[in-house]
Amino acid sequence: MKPKLVVGNWKMNKSFDDAQDLILDIQNALKDKRLQTEVILCPPLVYMELLTDIAEEEDSQFYAGAQNCSEHGAGAYTGEVSAEMLASMGVEFCIVGHSERRKYFGEDNTIVAQKVKILLDNDVVPIVCCGELLEERQQGIHAQVVEKQISEALFGLKPSDFERVIIAYEPVWAIGTGETATPAQAQEMHAFIRGLIEKKYGTEMAYNTYILYGGSCNPKNAVDLFMQSDVDGGLIGGASLKANDFVAIIEAGETVIKDN
Numbered sequence: 001m002k003p004k005l006v007v008g009n010w011k012m013n014k015s016f017d018d019a020q021d022l023i024l025d026i027q028n029a030l031k032d033k034r035l036q037t038e039v040i041l042c043p044p045l046v047y048m049e050l051l052t053d054i055a056e057e058e059d060s061q062f063y064a065g066a067q068n069c070s071e072h073g074a075g076a077y078t079g080e081v082s083a084e085m086l087a088s089m090g091v092e093f094c095i096v097g098h099s100e101r102r103k104y105f106g107e108d109n110t111i112v113a114q115k116v117k118i119l120l121d122n123d124v125v126p127i128v129c130c131g132e133l134l135e136e137r138q139q140g141i142h143a144q145v146v147e148k149q150i151s152e153a154l155f156g157l158k159p160s161d162f163e164r165v166i167i168a169y170e171p172v173w174a175i176g177t178g179e180t181a182t183p184a185q186a187q188e189m190h191a192f193i194r195g196l197i198e199k200k201y202g203t204e205m206a207y208n209t210y211i212l213y214g215g216s217c218n219p220k221n222a223v224d225l226f227m228q229s230d231v232d233g234g235l236i237g238g239a240s241l242k243a244n245d246f247v248a249i250i251e252a253g254e255t256v257i258k259d260n
């Protein structure tokens, strides 16, 4: 099993002071633990420098990630932030295609593909989200929905670009609802996604690609989810806002690696 990866997506939460406290609490809690599990924090952009200041230090316990970027290069796009700006601040990762961006901001697979490309061009690793709505699962078309999202957003990439991408499977009905996919449901979809990658890019690429689970992952269910052979870690929303919960999820990643 590969070491796990745990990503905290703070969404639009926290004041400046609370953000600072949370970053320091996580840094201090992880400092002496020497964990194999990799950690990425994605705070709101206005707090990014708090994070990159620490992330650049030698004993940093996490990498800096953004929650979004523009699909455009520099120019007259009021209110937007470019991939190039993220890179210039030391941001190494960026979430793309989150279901909230798809729902509230019209981010479709074409825009996701454009964002992925511009991020890779700037050496920022995209964390690309996919996942079906509740009605799509009820209709039994969840696999087709995810296949379309992945193939339209990612399968135009050449292998040397695809190998730098992280995927997050987040069933929309599980995000922020307290209703988690069962470990079996998560494993089934992750294995399906890995199979798609294998068909397109080969076995080694499929094995190496990180596929995270997101959707009401918490300290209680993290071990069971992370134990699944195709679940390489988690994209954590609500539970990443409390240092204790988030660190417990990171430790769940560690427990699973030690036991395997």
Ligand code: PGA
Binding pocket: 009, 170, 174, 175, 176, 177, 178, 214, 215, 216, 217, 235, 236, 237, 238, 239
């Ligand atoms: P949640 O959010 O953990 O609060 O369900 C996950 C996400 O949206 O990335």
